[in-house]
Amino acid sequence: MAITLTQPAAERVKSFLANRGKGVGLRLGVKTMGCSGMSYVLEFVDEINPEDEVFEDSDVKIIVDKKSLVYLDGTELDYTRDGLNEGFQFNNPKEKAACGCGESFTV
Amino acid sequence: MALIQIAEPGESTTAHQHRLAVGIDLGTTNSLVASVRSGDVNTLPDPDGQHLLPSVVHYGEDGVAVGAKAQQFSITDPLNTIVSVKRFMGRGIEDIASKDAHYSYDFAETESTVPRIKTRTGDVSAIEVSAEILKTLKRRAVETLGDELNGAVITVPAYFDDAQRQATKDAAKLADIKVLRLLNEPTAAAVAYGLDTGNEGVIAVYDLGGGTFDISILRLNKGVFEVLATGGDSSLGGDDFDYEIAQWIIAQANISNTDTAATKRSIMQQARIAKEALAEAESIEINIDVEGGQWQGVLDRSVLKELLTPLVKRTLMSCRRALRDADIDKADIKEVVMVGGSTRTLLVREMVAEFFECELLTSIDPDKVVATGAALQADVLAGNKPDDEMLLLDVIPLSLGIETMGGLVEKIIYRNTAIPVAKAQDFTTYKDGQTAMAVHVLQGERELVSDSRSLARFELRGFPPQVAGAARIRVTFQVDADGLLIVSAREENSGVEASIDVKPSYGLSDAEIESMLRESIDFAEDDMHLRSLREQQVDAERVIEALDAALAVDAEQLLSQEERSNIMVARQALVDVKDQNDKEQIKQSIKQLEVVCDEYVARRMNSNIKNAMQGHSIEEYASDSEAEES
Numbered sequence: 001m002a003i004t005l006t007q008p009a010a011e012r013v014k015s016f017l018a019n020r021g022k023g024v025g026l027r028l029g030v031k032t033m034g035c036s037g038m039s040y041v042l043e044f045v046d047e048i049n050p051e052d053e054v055f056e057d058s059d060v061k062i063i064v065d066k067k068s069l070v071y072l073d074g075t076e077l078d079y080t081r082d083g084l085n086e087g088f089q090f091n092n093p094k095e096k097a098a099c100g101c102g103e104s105f106t107v
Numbered sequence: 108m109a110l111i112q113i114a115e116p117g118e119s120t121t122a123h124q125h126r127l128a129v130g131i132d133l134g135t136t137n138s139l140v141a142s143v144r145s146g147d148v149n150t151l152p153d154p155d156g157q158h159l160l161p162s163v164v165h166y167g168e169d170g171v172a173v174g175a176k177a178q179q180f181s182i183t184d185p186l187n188t189i190v191s192v193k194r195f196m197g198r199g200i201e202d203i204a205s206k207d208a209h210y211s212y213d214f215a216e217t218e219s220t221v222p223r224i225k226t227r228t229g230d231v232s233a234i235e236v237s238a239e240i241l242k243t244l245k246r247r248a249v250e251t252l253g254d255e256l257n258g259a260v261i262t263v264p265a266y267f268d269d270a271q272r273q274a275t276k277d278a279a280k281l282a283d284i285k286v287l288r289l290l291n292e293p294t295a296a297a298v299a300y301g302l303d304t305g306n307e308g309v310i311a312v313y314d315l316g317g318g319t320f321d322i323s324i325l326r327l328n329k330g331v332f333e334v335l336a337t338g339g340d341s342s343l344g345g346d347d348f349d350y351e352i353a354q355w356i357i358a359q360a361n362i363s364n365t366d367t368a369a370t371k372r373s374i375m376q377q378a379r380i381a382k383e384a385l386a387e388a389e390s391i392e393i394n395i396d397v398e399g400g401q402w403q404g405v406l407d408r409s410v411l412k413e414l415l416t417p418l419v420k421r422t423l424m425s426c427r428r429a430l431r432d433a434d435i436d437k438a439d440i441k442e443v444v445m446v447g448g449s450t451r452t453l454l455v456r457e458m459v460a461e462f463f464e465c466e467l468l469t470s471i472d473p474d475k476v477v478a479t480g481a482a483l484q485a486d487v488l489a490g491n492k493p494d495d496e497m498l499l500l501d502v503i504p505l506s507l508g509i510e511t512m513g514g515l516v517e518k519i520i521y522r523n524t525a526i527p528v529a530k531a532q533d534f535t536t537y538k539d540g541q542t543a544m545a546v547h548v549l550q551g552e553r554e555l556v557s558d559s560r561s562l563a564r565f566e567l568r569g570f571p572p573q574v575a576g577a578a579r580i581r582v583t584f585q586v587d588a589d590g591l592l593i594v595s596a597r598e599e600n601s602g603v604e605a606s607i608d609v610k611p612s613y614g615l616s617d618a619e620i621e622s623m624l625r626e627s628i629d630f631a632e633d634d635m636h637l638r639s640l641r642e643q644q645v646d647a648e649r650v651i652e653a654l655d656a657a658l659a660v661d662a663e664q665l666l667s668q669e670e671r672s673n674i675m676v677a678r679q680a681l682v683d684v685k686d687q688n689d690k691e692q693i694k695q696s697i698k699q700l701e702v703v704c705d706e707y708v709a710r711r712m713n714s715n716i717k718n719a720m721q722g723h724s725i726e727e728y729a730s731d732s733e734a735e736e737s
Binding site: 016020027088 | 110111112113114115116117144145146147151152153154247250251252253
């Protein structure tokens with residue numbers, strides 16, 4: 001079981017955390033809802049809960065709750081640029097289909 | 108493909124439910140848009156990396172241009188290039204004529220009190236021009252954030268009255284932007300520095316832009332920024348600095364002929380470069396082309412100080428006046444927030460620090476600080492922050508009241524009252540048997556109606572006749588979070604009531620806004636046709652250019668005299684139609700030219716292949732492909 005970050009993603013997360021001035025890491029998760037079944041969650045973490053799994057990659061703590069982990073195992077989080085827009089992207093091997101916008105997906 | 112930003116713990120939204128909000132600094136000279144992404148606030152650049160959008164709109168033959176693209180026309184096509192439109196917001200024709208006689212636009216004669224500027228595409232109001240700027244910023248935000256906007260916080264000067272605020276909201280409505288809140292510019296700057304969460308106390312916001320100077324004295328009290336006083340000079344800014352330096356260059360270099368626009372512009376540009384360089388360097392060399400050669404000179408900080416001191420002193424006089432108005436001692440000012448590009452000039456910082464004898468806040472880019480504060484506020488208002496974050500309150504800038512007998516103003520809500528707010532006051536009748544009362548809503552600090560600004564009038568009619576002084580008429584003023592006003596009046600004995608949403612006299616009526624919105628829909632089809640015509644024209648130009656380039660290379664070898672002249676005839680046919688307005692004709696001509704050129708294209712291709720293969724044997728290709736297969 002593993003979740004990884006690409007180099008650009010790791011750097012971004014570190015700088016965002018530093019800017020924010022607090023927080024222990026980054027939460028990845030899934031929420032049911034969205035137009036194609038599930039949608040991704042990406043949040044700062046101030047407190048780690050007992051049901052969380054913690055991974056570490058490039059000095060960044062990645063926190064995933066156990067329920068989400070089944071959908072996210074093997075995911076690589078990337079930071080990319082698309083025209084003027086820039087942000088994080090989930091490269092999830094379990095993702096079978098995504099809605100046109102890519103914001104929600106099914107496994 | 109939607110890209111994802113990091114949310115605060117527990118604040119993640121589900122897909123398509125993002126609460127994207129931006130802060131917009133709609134400035135006189137430049138405008139900006141900023142947003143909070145992954146907890147980080149930044150102004151958003153355009154595709155060329157420019158953060159500042161010059162607040163210039165050009166109404167050209169082939170459409171509306173905004174920003175740097177529009178600025179190019181300010182000299183060649185001044186009547187259709189609108190600059191500094193913010194100065195006209197919410198103002199009537201008389202206002203503009205009396206205060207800004209030097210503006211050289213043609214104003215159209217209209218029945219409406221909203222002044223309309225004549226341009227080649229029709230008459231436009233300041234609101235419509237501002238809407239073009241807002242649309243451009245909105246497009247940039249949507250492209251950058253990758254989703255629709257939930258809303259925006261737009262900043263306005265602290266001294267903007269109701270009419271000017273309403274005009275700003277109307278412009279946003281026209282640009283299809285939901286206004287979460289109008290925020291005072293100095294308040295936004297203070298928010299950017301986090302002063303809203305800091306200790307209570309009095310701060311000054313010193314805002315020196317390209318063409319305007321504003322000083323605001325604010326007091327933070329229980330999470331509310333009160334505007335104690337504002338002041339400034341609407342025609343003093345960095346451009347005046349450039350002008351002084353330019354005058355010095357002209358005198359030093361002995362330039363006698365400065366009549367041409369090009370000379371003037373180039374000297375002004377040199378002056379600006381010198382000013383900016385002296386923020387870093389002790390001195391700078393200036394080279395100017397003059398008649399019969401070049402002039403070379405050195406401008407150092409001490410000369411610059413001499414040149415600019417009188418101008419900076421003028422700003423400090425405004426500061427002194429604002430302090431007096433606010434009844435605040437200089438020593439009570441805790442901090443001074445520096446806003447506007449011209450506060451980068453070292454002399455300004457030195458003299459302001461000396462005047463206020465306290466620390467200056469300069470760590471945030473002075474051009475971006477207002478937009479930054481607006482974005483932080485927008486993020487809170489859109490609900491992206493936990494509830495315990497303080498929601499900043501604002502105050503009304505000018506007192507609101509009604510006219511009473513003798514042309515006097517009775518104030519009902521005093522300036523600096525935190526909004527939203529509702530206040531009521533009882534009035535009575537003046538004459539026996541009086542059955543109606545006129546309510547005249549006014550704004551301003553003065554006592555006489557004639558010195559105040561009239562916002563609205565309405566009548567409360569049909570209450571029963573009573574002796575003078577017996578009727579009890581309760582007038583209620585309600586101001587919403589944007590500083591907009593609803594006034595109602597009710598005669599308590601009979602229950603007769605009347606109310607009015609204050610439509611400031613210089614704002615647009617709903618009907619006017621609606622008709623403008625309708626126009627944009629009605630003309631959508633025309634706009635679409637125009638666009639596809641333009642696309643065909645561009646295509647035609649591309650085809651002709653490619654053909655000419657090809658002909659220049661190998662027409663001699665590949666084409667007979669006759670074939671060549673056939674191609675030239677078809678090419679000429681396309682040239683003839685491409686600038687006309689018949690899109691189908693252009694399409695046809697492109698097609699015809701392509702048919703005529705078919706054989707030529709085929710021959711070019713063959714000859715290219717032949718050239719490429721020359722000197723290689725067939726076996727080489729065969730062995731290559733075998734290698735690939737194995």
